[in-house]
Amino acid sequence: MAKLLDVLNEKLTGKNVRIVLPEGTDERVLQAAVELHKGDKVEPVVLGNAEEVKALADKLGVSIEGIEIIDPKTSELRDELIASFVERRKGKATEEQAQTLLNDPNYFGTMLVYTNKAAGLVSGAAHSTADTVRPALQIIKTKPGVTRTSGVFFMIRDEEQYVMGDCAINPTLDAQALAEIAIESAKTAKTFGMDPKVALLSFSTKGSAKTPETEKVTEATKLAQEKLAQETELAGTVIDGEFQFDAAFVPSVASKKAPESPIQGDANVFVFPSLEAGNIGYKIAQRLGGFDAVGPILQGLNAPVNDLSRGCSTEDVVSLSIITAAQSL
Ligand SMILES: CC(C)(COP(=O)(O)OP(=O)(O)OC[C@H]1O[C@@H](n2cnc3c(N)ncnc32)[C@H](O)[C@@H]1OP(=O)(O)O)[C@@H](O)C(=O)NCCC(=O)NCCS
Numbered sequence: 001m002a003k004l005l006d007v008l009n010e011k012l013t014g015k016n017v018r019i020v021l022p023e024g025t026d027e028r029v030l031q032a033a034v035e036l037h038k039g040d041k042v043e044p045v046v047l048g049n050a051e052e053v054k055a056l057a058d059k060l061g062v063s064i065e066g067i068e069i070i071d072p073k074t075s076e077l078r079d080e081l082i083a084s085f086v087e088r089r090k091g092k093a094t095e096e097q098a099q100t101l102l103n104d105p106n107y108f109g110t111m112l113v114y115t116n117k118a119a120g121l122v123s124g125a126a127h128s129t130a131d132t133v134r135p136a137l138q139i140i141k142t143k144p145g146v147t148r149t150s151g152v153f154f155m156i157r158d159e160e161q162y163v164m165g166d167c168a169i170n171p172t173l174d175a176q177a178l179a180e181i182a183i184e185s186a187k188t189a190k191t192f193g194m195d196p197k198v199a200l201l202s203f204s205t206k207g208s209a210k211t212p213e214t215e216k217v218t219e220a221t222k223l224a225q226e227k228l229a230q231e232t233e234l235a236g237t238v239i240d241g242e243f244q245f246d247a248a249f250v251p252s253v254a255s256k257k258a259p260e261s262p263i264q265g266d267a268n269v270f271v272f273p274s275l276e277a278g279n280i281g282y283k284i285a286q287r288l289g290g291f292d293a294v295g296p297i298l299q300g301l302n303a304p305v306n307d308l309s310r311g312c313s314t315e316d317v318v319s320l321s322i323i324t325a326a327q328s329l
Contacts, residue, residue: 004154004161004294005319007193008326012041017325018118021317022105024048024069025056026125032317034062042325045118047072047105072108081111088114088139110135113303119328122320124308129168133298136305143302148173150181151296151307152188153282157289163189163196163269164285167278168296168307175216179223182271184299186228186237189269191327196234199248199267200224200241201277205257208244217242217273238262245270245281297323304328 019036023029024046030053033044046053046069057064070077082098085107093101101107106127112118124132133149142149151168154161165185170177178200186196200221204214221241228239240263247257251265258264272278286293298306304327306320 003159004156004192005322008322009041011329012322012325014040015325015329016040016043017120017328018043018045019321019325020045020047020109020112020118020121020123021321022047022109022121022123023126024053024105027056027060028312028314029125029317030056030064031060031062031314032321033067034064035314035318036321037067042321044068044321045070045109045112047109049073070108070112072105073103075108077112077117078102081108081115084115085111085139092138104135106132107135107139110139110305113305114139120304120306120324122306122308122317122324124306125310125312125317128310129296129307132307133169133305136298136301140302140305142300146180146184146300148177148180149298149300150184151298152185153293153295154192154297155282155285155289155291155293157291160291161194161268162285162291163194164282165269165271165278165299166275167272167282169275169298171275173274175219175223178217178220178271178273179227180300182220182224182239182269183227183231183234185269185271186234186239187231188297188299188327190234190237192323194268196237196269197263197267198224198237198239198269198271199243199263200239200271200273201245201248201281202242202273203244204242205244205247206242206261208257213273214242220271241271243267294319294323297327 025048036042036044085098109121150166152165189196202214202217224239246253248267254265285291304324306324
């Protein structure tokens, strides 16, 4: 974790990237805002009722002087954001519905990002994944060429660092979506200083089993390799599959099961065939393998929005804010 953050801190020095923290009345979030405001990397924009936020700061014994606090219910930006929301939702929300939705700090905060008043958003300390992510899917939407957003975890243990996805968003995936996730995961790995070697995982290695499930991953590998050829920013990246995990990760198994592959047990980005596999897989690495799991980091959106776990600490809010700021550069 320290190494990942070192790389990002260096990139962000002096940038004061504006990141919205919609949960300003959560102790951990407010503490994180105070900490971030002291530095020069992330400038927090805290949402909440100013008096409630001030009362919490007094209770915590921290100073919030100089930190921008916006109350979604009374902000002078409301009319502009409501009009922009109705326009963006094109017939899917009336002005009356927008009035109500923009009382929700996640919707309000996401609109601040959409209208370029902030570069990214970090929420979820007190909201479910769905409530945090839905406004981003509806408003910020995916980048051109990406049909689905997905969520990866950085798995970190001492000097080892891997990316695993999708572990957070899409319950089911077809070959096209899996291929997109392979490309987006490679880009995320690269943003964070890695040299991506992407393995698409299955319960089969290079045709050792043939079922609709394995063939989906074989097809996704082909599509991802074709896409890779168009992605100049990913020059040097390797993508291959389908692999069982050991064939992607253990050189002696790779040499037996996939001797022709450019990946010989040195994969560092793992793409799972479904959300079930991904979510279970990263938690096994975390709990049995002793890896720190940082994320989920959402990828494929036009601007970064990231989801905290409800069990997060102040340190987690600070780290995810730094990661989100780095994604916006
Ligand atoms: C992400 C999630 C919240 C979206 O659910 P939802 O809000 O019911 O989704 P809907 O189908 O109503 O879609 C809402 C909007 O988001 C868009 N959307 C949904 N999934 C998307 C995706 N993966 N990528 C991009 N856009 C997506 C839809 O196109 C729709 O846009 P529109 O309103 O402009 O037409 C849902 O897929 C989910 O709960 N996933 C699992 C999350 C989870 O529990 N993870 C494990 C713990 S980390």
